[in-house]
Amino acid sequence: MSGQPTALEKILAFVDERVGLKHLQAKMLNEPVPGGSRWAYVFGSVLLFIFIMQAVTGILLMFYYVPSADHAYASTQYIIHEVDYGWFLLSYHFWGSSAMVVMVFAHMSQVFLWGAYKKPREMIWLVGLALFGIVMGFGFTGYLLPWDQRAYWATTVGVEIMDKTPIVGDFMARFLKGGPTPGQMTLSRFFVIHVMILPATLMGLAGLHIFLFRKAGPAGPFRGSVEELKAKTDYFFPRQIWKDMVAMGAVFFTICSLAFIEPVVLLEEATPDPGEYHPEPEWYFLFLFQLLRLKIFSGEFGQFLGAIAIPGAFMALLAALPFIDRSPERNIFKRPVALVGWILVMAGILMFTVSAIINREFLD
């Protein structure tokens, strides 16, 4: 047990000499977190974890899934009913996508409430918004792939909504559908977008997001003097990473539980006749769905307003936020407009989602 290095140590030293692992590891782990680690900071790491799990389960699903109009449904049923643990991997992937949306909302809310989008972090916020759009795109394209009635009708309505975009709407809708009506071309296009284009874009943008975050450094708490912050500061490793890991574990456990309790069950195979099925989008689009039922969003213009203009204006407002809200004040309790705005948006989404659910019973 003298000073002689073991074989493993020799290998590590060999690699380190060529890669600079220790230096890289030190740089990655030794990032001061101003004011110390917090549970509020776990969402970004959790999102990365969920994405990796979606990639893993998604790749596994592709071993059996066939993206063609006459095999997509049968191959998905095969995964659910025949392949060992296929039901679990598919259900994990399904619930993972919901978890992704929940965590995106939590992450964006935390950044918003902490005022962490302000100078010098405007670009992190902008890239984050693009990532939000990509997550929504994942949800929308993935929903079609099982090719059951739910999938078919969510896509039919979703693409009709996109069609209402001025000037480019018709082109966009036909481009996505690969024709005038949903069919094989739609499935092919959604598939390649879901498994190739969006993951590549997400990986690139998430890399940029983290790079920009490291460049600007964490924002830290919105109150406390420099001395107080310094006294509480610790490094990313170990306390923050420990909290992140606990959160990831909890999310993993939750998704697994949901996959066990509510495994994915397909409806009838997709066809342009809805039969007895009442079309409805995934729960995180329910508020928009319910919004479009309102009288004020009726007619061609009303529909444009509800489906395109208002969501578009809202996203534009979020993108412009760091440039409109230039005051350096980050304390949410001293930013009444921001606080009230956040509460109103969340309450609105909640209200419309709940009323969409109540409307279900009313329809049966």
Add this chain to the structure above:
Amino acid sequence: MQQPKLKSTVQCTDREVGEVTKVIVDPITKEVSHIVVGNGAGEPGRQVPMAQVQAVTDGTVQLRTASTDLAQFPLLKRDEYVTIDEVEIAHLEDHLHVEPGEVLIPLPELERNVKRRTFFANLTHAIGALVALPLAFPVLKYLMKPMYAPLDNHWIKIGSANKIKAEDVGVQFKFKKKFKEAFMPEAEIDKNIWVLKASPAVLEQVYKGKDQIFLDATGREVWINKQSVPYVAYSGKCPHLGCGYKWRAHKVLGQVFLCPCHLSIYDASGKVLDGPAPRPLDTLPIRVTGNGDIEVIDMEFKAGKKEQVRIV
């Protein structure tokens, strides 16, 4: 005051005591907070706060203390610090000017000609454009191939008129439509159309005194629905956002066409009674053959528009 540089000589009020061996930086303010004064005797050096520094000039740091008081400052505990290579603090380097002078590397001979650098940079972009631009159009056409299919004006038999027992009641006709897409083998898809045997009153609401003419893409007449024919066919696609609607009882409005998606409601003549739909239900070309079979042209129109825009 400029930042004390490494290797600078340290002067106390009475005499020279050594040199700056290290500097310590505050991670929040990113300014130098302490200098470490080493006397060359092998001990780790004393940690002197910047408040004790009176003046910094090139090569020397002047302290406010006497050399005899230097011992009151603590010795550096190296374990309590990391180097700037081992930690990531944003923009730290921008604030530090403590190195004793610049570290230089000679520029290769060939890199000293600025004109050639510009030329090569431009050439790189030009070749990139040369590769990308000719591809743009073929790629676009490649992706657009299936987007604009010709309109389909075939008559399809959907069932027998005998199925309709009462007037002004929506009856759903389900039928199989042959469907050939790109490379796929011809398939059959389920479709549905609502047919009404209309009373004269409803017929009047549908036609408003005029026969209905259907045109193809070039403006040529495809078919005329005569207002004297009592059978009216509605496309199964809701004109709001394309869902499938049903004929069902409504508490207030009686028997209506109701779409479960966004709750558009239409009467038997297809008129919007309630909900967000922008136009009435779409009537289709319909004819009844001698033996009572109903045939239609299964047109589809873009949902969500005030005007009918035919897409199939």
